[in-house]
Amino acid sequence: ARRRRSVARRAIVEEGRANQADLLILSLSAAMEMFVDMYYTLKDMRARQLAHQTLNLAMIVCSALAIWKSLMVVTLSESPVVVVLSGSMEPAFHRGDILFLHMGYTPFRSGDVVVFKVADREIPIVHRVIKVHEKESGEVDLLTKGDNNAVDDRGLYPATQSWINKEHIIGRAKGYLPYIGMVTIIMNDYPMVKYVLVGLMGLFVLTTKE
Amino acid sequence: MARGPRKDASKEAGAEGAKDSTKEIATSGSKDSNESADSNSKHPKDHQEDFIPKKTCLGDSATMKRMLDDAAIKVLLDESELGYEEDTALSNVKLIVGFTGVAASLVSHVYPLSFPKNWWVLFACCAGYFICAGILQLLLSFVELESILVTRATKDASGKSTPGFTLSSHFPRYQEIYTLGITPLPKGSLALISLPKYEPSEERKVGGPPSFGPPGFGEQHWDVTKFFDDEGIFYEEKFCDELRSFFKAYESSVSKKQS
Numbered sequence: 001a002r003r004r005r006s007v008a009r010r011a012i013v014e015e016g017r018a019n020q021a022d023l024l025i026l027s028l029s030a031a032m033e034m035f036v037d038m039y040y041t042l043k044d045m046r047a048r049q050l051a052h053q054t055l056n057l058a059m060i061v062c063s064a065l066a067i068w069k070s071l072m073v074v075t076l077s078e079s080p081v082v083v084v085l086s087g088s089m090e091p092a093f094h095r096g097d098i099l100f101l102h103m104g105y106t107p108f109r110s111g112d113v114v115v116f117k118v119a120d121r122e123i124p125i126v127h128r129v130i131k132v133h134e135k136e137s138g139e140v141d142l143l144t145k146g147d148n149n150a151v152d153d154r155g156l157y158p159a160t161q162s163w164i165n166k167e168h169i170i171g172r173a174k175g176y177l178p179y180i181g182m183v184t185i186i187m188n189d190y191p192m193v194k195y196v197l198v199g200l201m202g203l204f205v206l207t208t209k210e
Numbered sequence: 211m212a213r214g215p216r217k218d219a220s221k222e223a224g225a226e227g228a229k230d231s232t233k234e235i236a237t238s239g240s241k242d243s244n245e246s247a248d249s250n251s252k253h254p255k256d257h258q259e260d261f262i263p264k265k266t267c268l269g270d271s272a273t274m275k276r277m278l279d280d281a282a283i284k285v286l287l288d289e290s291e292l293g294y295e296e297d298t299a300l301s302n303v304k305l306i307v308g309f310t311g312v313a314a315s316l317v318s319h320v321y322p323l324s325f326p327k328n329w330w331v332l333f334a335c336c337a338g339y340f341i342c343a344g345i346l347q348l349l350l351s352f353v354e355l356e357s358i359l360v361t362r363a364t365k366d367a368s369g370k371s372t373p374g375f376t377l378s379s380h381f382p383r384y385q386e387i388y389t390l391g392i393t394p395l396p397k398g399s400l401a402l403i404s405l406p407k408y409e410p411s412e413e414r415k416v417g418g419p420p421s422f423g424p425p426g427f428g429e430q431h432w433d434v435t436k437f438f439d440d441e442g443i444f445y446e447e448k449f450c451d452e453l454r455s456f457f458k459a460y461e462s463s464v465s466k467k468q469s
Contacts (some may be wrong), residue, residue, distance in 0.1 A: 004386065045278075048301060055308040062315040066339040069318045073332050078325045
């Protein structure tokens with residue numbers, strides 16, 4: 001009886017392995033067929049049709065660009081959507097959250113969460129304003145600190161600078177989406193993902209039949 | 211012994227599984243393309259090396275319509291037989307408007323001034339882009355509709371010129387009747403804007419002769435199951451023959467009405 005069971009078990013395992021191999025072969029052959037078909041579609045197109053499909057692809061890319069630029073126009077900030085990269089604002093914002101920025105017209109006050117860029121650092125920083133000095137000339141001096149940091153940001157400013165001003169500020173955080181920014185962080189860390197995704201999208205748009 | 215027959219049974223099951231999998235791979239084109247939206251595949255016929263037939267999944271209406279339309283356009287524009295020329299005015303307008311919009315958005319990206327000094331440039335470029343995209347969309351939704359080709363006016367050997375026409379195709383999703391209609395267009399493709407949407411006539415007499423109503427019009431319905439077999443292979447030559455007879459009948463009806 002034990003021998004019968006072990007033989008049956010071996011048969012099931014072998015069949016399982018055969019099924020896995022089948023699945024792999026099927027999916028690979030389907031992918032190959034798709035790419036071969038795309039090649040033939042592009043080859044058979046008349047020049048005018050190809051121009052129209054290229055225009056389609058360009059319009060899609062440019063509409064994304066135009067939407068980004070119009071967000072810049074409306075929110076008055078250089079980068080209307082940013083991704084939080086560090087954990088210095090926990091528990092309010094975590095690494096991988098998306099923030100929507102808006103410059104606003106109201107004066108800056110303590111408690112505002114601002115994104116600013118200082119002279120020798122490329123990457124903007126998201127921290128909270130803790131001190132505000134408004135001078136008679138209209139200039140404003142601000143001091144910032146991350147909620148999760150032990151000290152204020154004077155260590156991050158350039159050596160001669162103790163305060164930041166309005167021109168360093170990119171915008172105030174007005175809204176946020178949790179976790180979605182992880183996609184941007186992944187694409188930043190592994191640029192191959194970016195190229196592969198964009199390449200695939202381009203191929204699909206050029207060869208679509210609708 | 212108990213072991214013997216059972217082992218043989220499992221070996222047979224393994225062999226059958228392998229046979230099934232090879233059959234599955236051969237027809238995987240039709241099965242797998244059921245899942246993806248826009249797939250068709252070509253596989254070489256066994257006995258003809260250069261001729262690769264077109265094949266599609268039978269449920270993929272968009273690809274089928276595209277194949278039928280391409281065949282109709284190919285037959286019409288073929289120099290050796292019917293030799294019509296394409297009227298490219300509307301297509302050129304679309305291309306120019308489209309690439310203007312693309313250029314506007316690219317300018318907004320590469321303009322040398324930094325934010326916020328370039329606010330007005332950005333505003334103008336975005337406005338320009340959205341206007342161009344709007345015009346393109348209007349052209350697509352209200353002017354082009356079902357037309358797949360517009361031809362230029364042709365001059366007969368005797369010097370008589372017949373106006374160009376627009377070829378419209380009608381092939382609703384998941385249905386089997388493909389209709390080609392010819393509507394005369396005396397002023398060229400830009401006049402498409404004044405044409406109403408092409409509606410095929412109510413009674414679809416499939417397989418019947420083409421109908422030529424008012425002068426210059428023509429229409430014929432085909433059952434697509436005659437040109438696609440069970441596996442989805444498209445018999446282009448057969449369809450092209452039908453198309454040629456339709457267009458020749460149209461030409462003779464036009465010259466009859468003119469004379």
